[in-house]
Amino acid sequence: MASGVCPVCAASVPVASDVLLHELLTCPECGAELEVTNLSPLTFEQAPQVEEDWGE
Amino acid sequence: MQIALVCSFVRAEERWIYEAFRRAGVTVDMVNDRSIVVDLDRLDGWRKYDAVVLRSLGYWRALHLARCFEALGLPVINPFSVVLTCGNKLLTTLTLIRAGIPVPHTRIAFSVDAALRGMDDMGYPVVLKPVVGSWGRLIARLNDRDAAEAVLEHRDTLGAFVHHIYYLQEHIPKPNRDIRVIVVGGQVVASIYRHSDHWITNTARGGRATRCPLTPELHDLCLRTAMAIGGGILAIDVFEDPERGLLVNEVNHSMEFRNAMEASGVDIPAYIVDFVQQVVRYGWEEAHMAPVSESRS
Numbered sequence: 001m002a003s004g005v006c007p008v009c010a011a012s013v014p015v016a017s018d019v020l021l022h023e024l025l026t027c028p029e030c031g032a033e034l035e036v037t038n039l040s041p042l043t044f045e046q047a048p049q050v051e052e053d054w055g056e
Numbered sequence: 057m058q059i060a061l062v063c064s065f066v067r068a069e070e071r072w073i074y075e076a077f078r079r080a081g082v083t084v085d086m087v088n089d090r091s092i093v094v095d096l097d098r099l100d101g102w103r104k105y106d107a108v109v110l111r112s113l114g115y116w117r118a119l120h121l122a123r124c125f126e127a128l129g130l131p132v133i134n135p136f137s138v139v140l141t142c143g144n145k146l147l148t149t150l151t152l153i154r155a156g157i158p159v160p161h162t163r164i165a166f167s168v169d170a171a172l173r174g175m176d177d178m179g180y181p182v183v184l185k186p187v188v189g190s191w192g193r194l195i196a197r198l199n200d201r202d203a204a205e206a207v208l209e210h211r212d213t214l215g216a217f218v219h220h221i222y223y224l225q226e227h228i229p230k231p232n233r234d235i236r237v238i239v240v241g242g243q244v245v246a247s248i249y250r251h252s253d254h255w256i257t258n259t260a261r262g263g264r265a266t267r268c269p270l271t272p273e274l275h276d277l278c279l280r281t282a283m284a285i286g287g288g289i290l291a292i293d294v295f296e297d298p299e300r301g302l303l304v305n306e307v308n309h310s311m312e313f314r315n316a317m318e319a320s321g322v323d324i325p326a327y328i329v330d331f332v333q334q335v336v337r338y339g340w341e342e343a344h345m346a347p348v349s350e351s352r353s
Contacts, residue, residue, distance in 0.1 A: 023066040055190020056308035
């Protein structure tokens with residue numbers, strides 16, 4: 001199983017082998033919501049803040 | 057068949073839709089809407105697609121994207137007209153009233169003074185909502201005139217121009233829950249209760265989902281609502297008023313459905329994929345009359 005580094009707390013975040021670009025994940029250590037911004041190398045950024053017109 | 061699944065992020069819903077297309081043998085490209093640059097003189101790059109499934113998180117962005125793709129002649133699910141109506145509570149309410157769909161009593165005002173007069177006349181508590189907004193954000197139940205004056209002053213002073221349209225809705229004393237019904241094309245596919253001790257029952261605000269029996273009344277109401285809105289893939293939120301019965305609160309054009317799937321056991325992505333294929337093969341209108349496939353009957 002692949003893993004990346006949480007940009008907030010530096011914890012190792014495991015991901016499924018078929019993880020998708022721009023997929024949202026939660027850091028198991030600090031709970032930060034992360035976005036997969038690169039697949040090779042596997043890179044996360046903190047997910048953007050919710051904007052006012054976001055939703056269903 | 058080749059589909060563009062346009063989204064802002066890949067959440068569970070987008071992943072499930074993507075995987076459902078692949079299981080159905082449909083070529084699907086996940087396209088991030090933040091990466092899109094549309095040359096309005098040359099939309100050729102999009103012509104390889106048979107349809108766009110639009111899952112942008114932002115209402116404003118979705119509207120503009122839908123319009124671009126429709127200018128190319130691509131079917132967009134959901135189309136611009138549906139996104140426009142669903143994303144604006146005033147447009148939704150007007151559409152439903154015109155179609156004879158029961159809704160909570162609603163008024164609109166365009167100044168603080170007028171909003172206060174409207175609320176005084178409606179009687180408290182009154183629910184103040186932004187005309188554009190989701191996930192229960194910025195919804196206020198105003199229990200008296202003092203609260204109304206305070207909140208309206210805040211909206212007037214701190215809010216952007218969109219907050220200076222005051223959507224006033226009667227407070228419905230619902231039984232600590234509301235109902236969400238999923239309609240895909242011409243089919244009601246799932247219904248759940250969203251329970252909460254808080255008067256705002258969105259699951260984004262902590263509401264808990266359980267299966268809701270799909271009564272003939274609920275089925276008919278939601279199917280008529282979906283058709284009034286223009287069809288497509290919709291999540292319809294319904295209140296149970298103790299005196300007036302079922303009232304449609306709002307319709308969502310880019311629904312989250314993980315809770316509905318878990319509570320109902322319905323494979324919602326499979327319905328979505330089937331509907332999209334019907335749209336490509338037979339067109340928008342015909343796709344709403346297509347029968348359920350045997351695998352789900």
